[in-house]
Amino acid sequence: MTIQFKDESFRGDFSYANSPSNIPRFPFPFPEDEYMYSTNIEPHHAARAGSPFENAFDVDEHYVAEMKDRALVLAEDPGRCQALPHMETAGWDFVELVMVSKARDYPDLFKLTIDGDRWHWINKPLQIDDTFTFGDSSTLPCHPMEYIGRQVQGDHAILDQRDGNLWLDAGIITAQADWSLDFDVGMNFFEWHAPVPLAHELGVFQRALKFLLTLPQGQPSRRLNWTLTVNPRLDTSPENYPKWGPDRMTVTPENIGEKVHLRVELQTFWRLPRSNAILFPIRTYLMAMNEVVTQPKWARRIHRVMRDLRPELVEYKGLSRYHPILVEWLSQFDDGAPTSPGIFPD
Amino acid sequence: MSASDHLIPVVVSNVVEVNPIIKRFEFKHVNGDELPAFSGGAHIVVEMLDDGTKRKNPYSLMSSPFERDQYAISVRRDDTGRGGSKFMHEQVRPGMEMKISAPVNLFSLDLRAKKHLMIAGGIGITPFIAQMAQADKLGVPFELHYAARSVSQAAYMDSLADRFGDHVSCYCDDQGEGVDFETLLSSQPLGTHVYVCGPKGMIERVVETATHLGWPAAHVHFEHFLAPPVGEPFEVHLAKAGIDITVGAEQSLLEAVEASGTPINCMCRGGACGQCETAVVACDGEIMHNDHWLDEEQRASKQLIMPCVSRFRGKRLELDL
Incomplete structure (x- = not known):
């Protein structure tokens, strides 16, 4: 398999776009015509060749550009990467999981040679060739979580497990949908989820926590989450709200197809072996509405989902300003025909 | 989904008689592959095919977490138990192929601790052997206080004292020795976490003493090494499956459900993790709640x-399975 990595931007001129061949592999988040919260967790098994669920850590055409964008964010704001002192072992677990997985799943792009504690890692797309001592952070240029976090798409939070709860004690978060690591670091599961509407009353977080506390090693899980973002901007952080908040004023019926992006998070959950922590990758996929509607099933369904979305969710996801014109625009692609079950295009 | 659906095929590489009641079993992957990394305090579930009965018992890993080519567990023989330990002692020999689960840790070190204070009673020593290897490698201060009934039953006492020196204090009941919990717990530096694994009475005394001395609850950790108790056989109706099953005297309800082919989640198999929590549809009788998961209110409700x-005594028990 050869991936043609794109040279593109997630800021400024926003040259990010999906190649036509990349569109059908988008993790469309709506299995039905109606959307409501659910814990919707399933085993993160290899599924469907070519889909983003095929490998442990999906690598796609945006890899190199996303890693460049991460470096820009970290240069401006080092606080986006934080690890409390007890999270170093978990950082090494993260290094191992990513390197072993990527070397196994993409042998033409990544190579890992293990000789006892001496590890040799080659990352061809990013032109990295490093040798280090596993477990000895002085042999890396930075904290192990930051080292590997700069080489894997998606944000990564690491949750320490103790006292029957999970604690957000480390993370490298540069592509977030409006939440702040700097604000949340050290919080427990209920604290960092406190702003989410409706779900607490439904008991979603109680069930999700119970599930995660007993997440077994070697049996990762996944779920999809979604929101909408104006412009293909990865860094929609509270810290940078002045940069992206006003974008929502720029949406018009004429430009909505290219401006508004469906933003999907492929969230996975991994029990880490040496730290007993949980690695929580939040991998973001962006797709312009113009690209979404190239798939007739998705076009019909996203219209129905957006039209019937509960007002609390419209508000929470920050869609209020352009939600009516989006529904109106999408309606032209919905002929009322039934849609097939599941998320994959017909 | 259940941890025991993903078993690892291993070969018994060694069986060592540690003393008259304890044997150590060492496992290697059948293919010679590395076994999964783990953290101190983790256990595995060992599957035993005992003359037609499938038993699955959890045992703490005592090998070093940094050792990936083999795992070691120690099993104390319990002749009044359900037969799992007896099977391990009498039937399991080097060269035998068995299946084990991936490691699960419900008793991990709190990695924020400035010091780890470990208190072991009897066979409760095993998780601490792995934890000490971990603390030693991480360079965090630790101290083990290990009590056993007698010198002859004090498994690994000598070797641990040799290996970890001043970090280890030993106490044998038959020598008139015992841990003075009050003194021990009142003389620890701030930031210490205490861990206790051993008989119920010992766990209770440590928790009580720590509470009385004002230790924060989050700094007190314990693990009951609970084996499913034996009892009278009983009948259960599984409502979704629409079948009646019988739980044998030396069988757990979970094992009987599994034997019937009815799907059920589970992980620790020792009443601690909460995975197998099942709703009770009808109960005319008494549920013997033996777990550490449900709270008093939940138990009294007879709904879980x-x-x-846990076991049942009475006229009818109907479960949502």
Whole structure:
């Protein structure tokens, strides 16, 4: 398999776009015509060749550009990467999981040679060739979580497990949908989820926590989450709200197809072996509405989902300003025909 | 989904008689592959095919977490138990192929601790052997206080004292020795976490003493090494499956459900993790709640049961399975 990595931007001129061949592999988040919260967790098994669920850590055409964008964010704001002192072992677990997985799943792009504690890692797309001592952070240029976090798409939070709860004690978060690591670091599961509407009353977080506390090693899980973002901007952080908040004023019926992006998070959950922590990758996929509607099933369904979305969710996801014109625009692609079950295009 | 659906095929590489009641079993992957990394305090579930009965018992890993080519567990023989330990002692020999689960840790070190204070009673020593290797490698201060009934039953006492020197203090009941919990717990530096694994009475005394001395609850950790108790056989109706099953005297309800082919989640099989929590549809009788998961209110409600360790006595029990 050869991936043609794109040279593109997630800021400024926003040259990010999906190649036509990349569109059908988008993790469309709506299995039905109606959307409501659910814990919707399933085993993160290899599924469907070519889909983003095929490998442990999906690598796609945006890899190199996303890693460049991460470096820009970290240069401006080092606080986006934080690890409390007890999270170093978990950082090494993260290094191992990513390197072993990527070397196994993409042998033409990544190579890992293990000789006892001496590890040799080659990352061809990013032109990295490093040798280090596993477990000895002085042999890396930075904290192990930051080292590997700069080489894997998606944000990564690491949750320490103790006292029957999970604690957000480390993370490298540069592509977030409006939440702040700097604000949340050290919080427990209920604290960092406190702003989410409706779900607490439904008991979603109680069930999700119970599930995660007993997440077994070697049996990762996944779920999809979604929101909408104006412009293909990865860094929609509270810290940078002045940069992206006003974008929502720029949406018009004429430009909505290219401006508004469906933003999907492929969230996975991994029990880490040496730290007993949980690695929580939040991998973001962006797709312009113009690209979404190239798939007739998705076009019909996203219209129905957006039209019937509960007002609390419209508000929470920050869609209020352009939600009516989006529904109106999408309606032209919905002929009322039934849609097939599941998320994959017909 | 259940941890025991993903078993690892291993070969018994060694069986060592540690003393008259304890044997150590060492496992290697059948293919010679590395076994999964783990953290101190983790256990595995060992599957035993005992003359037609499938038993699955959890045992703490005592090998070093940095050792990936083999795992070691120690099993104390319990002749009054359900037969799992007896099977391990009498039937398991080097060269035998068995299946084990991936490691699960419900008793991990709190990695924020400035010091780890470990208190072991009897066979409760095993998780600490792995934890000490971990603390030693991480360079965090630790101290083990290990009590056993007699010198002859004090498994690994000498070797641990040799290996970890001043970090280890030993106490044998038959020598008139015992841990003075009050003194021990009142003389620890701030930031210490205490861990206790051993008989119920010992765990209770440590928790009580720590509470009385004002230790924060989050700094007190304990693990009951609970084996499913034996009892009278009983009948259960599984409502979704629409079948009646019989739980044998030496069988757990969980094992009986599994034997019937009915799907059920589970992980620790020792009443601690909460995975197998099952709703009770009807109960005319008494549920013997043996778990550490449900709270008093939940128990009294008779609406939930932990099939891995709990049993029933009465006219009718109907479960949502």
